[in-house]
Amino acid sequence: MRRIAIIGGGLAGVSLANLLIRNPNLAIEVYESKEFSERGATVGLGRSALVALEKILPAAEDTLVQKTGATPTESIRVRVGSGKNQGEFLFEIPNMKPRVSVPRASLLKELLAHLPEKILYANMQLTSIDKGPDGVSITFEDGTTQLFDAVIGADGINSRVRGYVLAGQEHGSSPAGFWDCWAMFPSEKVRGSIYEEYLRPEQQYAFTADGALLLYALAAGGTMVMAVISSIEDAGQRQQGDRQRKLGDEEKERLRRKWSVANGIVEAILSEPSLHAYSQHEPKSTAAYCRDNICLIGDAAHASTPWQGAGAGQALEDCVILSALLRSITDTKDMNKAFRIFESVRMPRCEQVIQSSRQVGNILCSLEKYETLEDWRKALEGKWDYMYAFDLGKQEKEALKALQSDVAKIVRIIPPKEARVAHASVVYLDWKGRPLNLEFEMLAAGFDPYIGNDSSILVETDSEEL
Ligand SMILES: Cc1cc2nc3c(=O)[nH]c(=O)nc-3n(C[C@H](O)[C@H](O)[C@H](O)COP(=O)(O)OP(=O)(O)OC[C@H]3O[C@@H](n4cnc5c(N)ncnc54)[C@H](O)[C@@H]3O)c2cc1C
Numbered sequence: 260m261r262r263i264a265i266i267g268g269g270l271a272g273v274s275l276a277n278l279l280i281r282n283p284n285l286a287i288e289v290y291e292s293k294e295f296s297e298r299g300a301t302v303g304l305g306r307s308a309l310v311a312l313e314k315i316l317p318a319a320e321d322t323l324v325q326k327t328g329a330t331p332t333e334s335i336r337v338r339v340g341s342g343k344n345q346g347e348f349l350f351e352i353p354n355m356k357p358r359v360s361v362p363r364a365s366l367l368k369e370l371l372a373h374l375p376e377k378i379l380y381a382n383m384q385l386t387s388i389d390k391g392p393d394g395v396s397i398t399f400e401d402g403t404t405q406l407f408d409a410v411i412g413a414d415g416i417n418s419r420v421r422g423y424v425l426a427g428q429e430h431g432s433s434p435a436g437f438w439d440c441w442a443m444f445p446s447e448k449v450r451g452s453i454y455e456e457y458l459r460p461e462q463q464y465a466f467t468a469d470g471a472l473l474l475y476a477l478a479a480g481g482t483m484v485m486a487v488i489s490s491i492e493d494a495g496q497r498q499q500g501d502r503q504r505k506l507g508d509e510e511k512e513r514l515r516r517k518w519s520v521a522n523g524i525v526e527a528i529l530s531e532p533s534l535h536a537y538s539q540h541e542p543k544s545t546a547a548y549c550r551d552n553i554c555l556i557g558d559a560a561h562a563s564t565p566w567q568g569a570g571a572g573q574a575l576e577d578c579v580i581l582s583a584l585l586r587s588i589t590d591t592k593d594m595n596k597a598f599r600i601f602e603s604v605r606m607p608r609c610e611q612v613i614q615s616s617r618q619v620g621n622i623l624c625s626l627e628k629y630e631t632l633e634d635w636r637k638a639l640e641g642k643w644d645y646m647y648a649f650d651l652g653k654q655e656k657e658a659l660k661a662l663q664s665d666v667a668k669i670v671r672i673i674p675p676k677e678a679r680v681a682h683a684s685v686v687y688l689d690w691k692g693r694p695l696n697l698e699f700e701m702l703a704a705g706f707d708p709y710i711g712n713d714s715s716i717l718v719e720t721d722s723e724e725l
Pocket residue numbers: 266267268269270271272290291292293296301302303304383384385386413414415416417418419439556557558559562563565568569570571572573574
C-alpha cells in the first residue's frame with residue numbers, strides 16, 4: 260500500500276482525492292490549513308473542465324445542476340463601456356458548449372461528500388517537507404510529523420510545497436498587472452438602471468472601460484447578479500504588498516467615472532460594504548512541477564489570471580492526468596517517473612493558459628489603444644481557439660504512452676556464464692504492472708529460462724531503472 264498525502268483541500272486537492280481513493284493500492288490523506296471551504300461566488304467550467312469533472316464526480320452533469328445549483332452559461336458579449344464608441348458591440352467571447360457557472364462552496368461540498376471523513380484533516384498547516392531514505396516526511400504547524408511515499412502539493416498560489424520542489428529557483432508569485440473586486444447582490448437592485456436586454460438569464464455581459472472591464476451575469480435563477488470589476492494595476496497599488504486591500508473613496512470615484520453605461524451595476528458593486536480589491540498574481544517562471552516523489556497540481560503549479568476563466572479547469576484536468584498515471588504504476592520507485600511525465604504533458608498547456616490569459620486581459624483593457632473597433636476585435640480573435648481545441652482524452656493517452664515508453668526496455672539478456680551482476684528473485688514488471696515476458700527473451704537469447712532464483716542473470720536495459 261503506497262501512502263500519498265495531498266496538501267491543500269481546495270478544488271484541486273479534493274478532486275484528486277476523489278480519483279485516487281478508487282485505487283485500492285493507494286492510501287490517501289488530505290491536509291487543509293483551515294476548515295475545508297471555498298472563497299468567492301461562482302466558478303465557470305468549460306467543456307474540457309466538465310469532461311474532467313465527469314470522471315471525478317459520478318454523473319457530474321446531473322449532480323452539478325441538482326446539488327450545486329450550477330447554471331448553464333452562454334457566451335460573454337463585450338460592449339464598449341465609454342468613449343466615442345460607447346455602447347457599441349465589440350466582441351463575443353466564444354463559448355464552446357457546455358459551459359456552466361457553479362457556486363464554489365457547493366461544488367467543494369459535493370466533492371467532499373464522496374470522501375471518507377477519516378482521510379480529511381482540517382486545520383493542519385504544512386510548515387516543512389523533507390525527503391529522506393524512507394520517504395517524504397511532512398511537518399505541520401502543531402509540530403506533528405508524518406511519513407509518506409509521495410506528496411502532492413495542491414496548496415494554491417502561495418504553495419509551500421512549491422517552495423520545496425523549486426528550492427534554489429524562482430518560485431514565488433508576483434503581480435500580473437491587474438486587480439479585481441467582485442460582489443453578488445439582488446438583481447432587483449439594478450433592474451431599471453440597465454436595459455433589460457443586458458440582463459438576460461444565461462448570457463454574460465462585459466463592458467470595457469479605460470484600463471478596466473466590468474463583467475456580470477444573472478445567478479440563482481435570475482434573482483441575483485454576480486459582478487466583477489477587473490482593472491489594470493498601477494505601480495502604487497502594486498507596491499502595497501498585501502494582495503487584498505480596501506478600495507478608498509477616491510478610487511471608487513475614479514472607477515464610477517470610467518463607465519458611462521451599465522453604471523447601475525458599477526454602483527451596486529462599489530456600494531457593497533465588504534468590498535475588497537484583490538491583486539491578481541501569477542508565477543513568473545516554473546522550472547518544474549515535481550522533485551523527489553513530490554508533485555504540484557492546480558494553482559500551486561500554474562496559477563493564472565482569471566481573464567480566460569480557466570484556472571480551476573486546469574486543476575481538474577491535472578487531476579485526471581495524474582490519477583491515470585498513478586493508476587498505471589505498481590512500484591513506489593516509479594512514482595517520480597509518473598510525476599515527470601505529468602509535468603511534461605501538462606506544463607506546455609498550463610503555461611499557455613498563463614500567457615494567453617494575461618494577454619487577453621491587456622487587450623480587453625485597451626480602450627485607447629486600437630484605432631477602430633475592427634482592429635480591437637482582430638486582436639481578440641482566435642485567442643480562445645487553443646482552449647477549445649484541447650482534447651483531455653488524447654492527453655491522457657499521450658501521458659500513458661510516455662509512461663510505457665519511459666519504462667526501461669530490455670535491450671539484451673546476457674546468458675548466465677557471461678553474467679557480471681547477480682539479479683536473484685527479481686520480478687520485472689511492465690508499465691501496467693504485468694510481469695515482463697523474460698521467458699521469451701531468454702529463449703531468444705539462446706539459454707534456458709527456467710533457472711532457479713539464485714541463478715545469475717544480467718539484464719541489460721536502455722536505462723538503469725528497469
Ligand atoms: C477572481 C477569480 C475568478 C476566477 N474564475 C475562474 C473561472 O471562472 N473558471 C476557472 O476555471 N477558474 C477561475 N479562477 C481560478 C480558480 O479559482 C483557481 O484556479 C482554483 O480555485 C485553484 O484551485 P486550487 O485547489 O489549486 O487552489 P486553492 O483554491 O487556492 O486551494 C488551495 C488550498 O490549500 C490550502 N493551503 C494553502 N497552504 C497550505 C498549507 N501550508 N498547508 C495546508 N493547506 C494549505 C488553502 O487553504 C486552500 O484551501 C478564478 C480565480 C479568480 C481569482
